[in-house]
Amino acid sequence: MARRIKITTPSTGEVHAELTDESPRTAQAIWDALPLEARASTWGDEIYFSIPVDAEPENPREVVKRGDLGYWPPGSAFC
Template sequence: MGKRIVIRAGSVVAEAELNETETAKRIYEALPIQSKANRWGDEVYFSIPVECPPENQHEVVNFGDLGYWVPGSAFCIFFGPTPASRSPDEIRPASPVNVFGKIVGDPTVFRSVKDGDTVIVEPAPQ
């Protein structure tokens, strides 16, 4: 079982579980992180002060996945189709991402997050 984090974005509070990748380790070690949310279809993303090389990259991700977008040093939360998706049930990032975790529970709560909302990511209470 991986480490857990709490993501606060606007009025949303959600927990996520990280996997055992180097990307997940680097992001966890950088917590807490505060940034500003951006929306791209059913994706919330925000830049973070963490650099990771490509690892465990996926061109298509699963509902609730957390991805790290290497070109923009961005933390991405996927909860539905994006403008790059080729079908209504495909979740396609702008370019491949390092998948480093998954939202626990219903990721569609992130639909209420707006561009510019403050995002805070921190370790979950033990």
């Protein structure tokens, strides 16, 4: 079951997204950490921020589509 989340930034306002079941343990860990506040950084075209989640890689992909949400385990980052 996908869960809807809201990400708010000064530059974009509210953006609605979904945590899908593709990586259910990771999605649940992120859901359980909400709500949270963080300062975003960029790396190339990616936007990311550290979150208080420690999850092992689950169905990892090296390439994602524009607009996809992801979790980067080495940096405990939401991308």
